[in-house]
Amino acid sequence: MKLNLFVSLLTLVSFECNADIDVKKIAGDLSKDYKNETLWKMASPDQVINLMGQPMVAPKPKNTETSLIHVTAVHDGKWIVFRMKWKDSEVSESEKLATFSDAVALQFPIKNNEVPPPIMMGGKDDPVHLFHWKYQYQVDAKKGKKTIDQIYPNMTADMYPMDFKQKGNFKEASKDQKESFVGGTAAGNPQSFSKSGVDEIFAEGFGSSAVSDSHLAQGYGEWHNGEWTAYIARPLTYENGSKLLIGKKSHVAFAVWQGGKKEIGAIKSLTMMWTPFNILEK
Numbered sequence: 001m002k003l004n005l006f007v008s009l010l011t012l013v014s015f016e017c018n019a020d021i022d023v024k025k026i027a028g029d030l031s032k033d034y035k036n037e038t039l040w041k042m043a044s045p046d047q048v049i050n051l052m053g054q055p056m057v058a059p060k061p062k063n064t065e066t067s068l069i070h071v072t073a074v075h076d077g078k079w080i081v082f083r084m085k086w087k088d089s090e091v092s093e094s095e096k097l098a099t100f101s102d103a104v105a106l107q108f109p110i111k112n113n114e115v116p117p118p119i120m121m122g123g124k125d126d127p128v129h130l131f132h133w134k135y136q137y138q139v140d141a142k143k144g145k146k147t148i149d150q151i152y153p154n155m156t157a158d159m160y161p162m163d164f165k166q167k168g169n170f171k172e173a174s175k176d177q178k179e180s181f182v183g184g185t186a187a188g189n190p191q192s193f194s195k196s197g198v199d200e201i202f203a204e205g206f207g208s209s210a211v212s213d214s215h216l217a218q219g220y221g222e223w224h225n226g227e228w229t230a231y232i233a234r235p236l237t238y239e240n241g242s243k244l245l246i247g248k249k250s251h252v253a254f255a256v257w258q259g260g261k262k263e264i265g266a267i268k269s270l271t272m273m274w275t276p277f278n279i280l281e282k
Helices: 002-014 135-143 175-179
Strands: 021-025 047-050 068-075 079-087 103-109 128-134 198-203 218-224 227-235 249-257 275-279
Touching: 068 249, 068 275, 079 103, 079 249, 103 227, 128 135, 128 218, 128 227, 135 218
Parallel strands: 021 068, 021 275
Antiparallel strands: 047 068, 068 079, 079 227, 103 128, 103 249, 128 198, 218 227, 249 275
16 A cells, blocks of 8 residues: 555656746737648647656546647737647547447636645635537538437437438437437437537636636647647636736646547546646847
């Protein structure tokens, strides 16, 4: 038991060494043009950020799928964008039951940028602000959220006559009528509705995360030759959220999910220490 604790402490110490990320100011509108490769030529070099399997909360991953992530960031005085790259052998969506989406998340302190709260989702009265991009959201936004018969083309409906292939005298059901049979949607679960790319989440510790109504943040990801390049763009300042100040230091944490490896929720790779970053004036 003592040996395991000692090894765990050594592992955490090794993750304290992530270098500061210098966030340069660029000329442009990052609320619209954050994928423009020309802008990224002006960014600071990528920093290699070490990740480990989430070790604190059950269920824990048996193996660490993503051991590092390459990160850089830029700002335009109003918006900041983080670009993240990591290895993944396949593209994964969360279409059918027991399939999960590739994803990445950023976490920021809300109260004190220079002395951040506990990294595992903040603490009581010391909240964090998270931005969670999922590839599935991007697919839904581009192609439309798939219907049940698109996901399971060979299924046969034997309970709801409005979904019979041969409807007889029954009329086609409206979207609202069909969604009344979808438990999550009917209950108002925010995760049951179509997304545009990024969830904004607030938390004050384990099990306290709540999806915000805000939809300001943007995200986009591209997979090529076994590697994801993902962007999360957000305003520097939120009235009721995290505030990133030009000329000041702040902190960020990262998490990555490989859906094809059955990673979801607590089963993820993450940083166990905050990574400092400096929002430069130029």
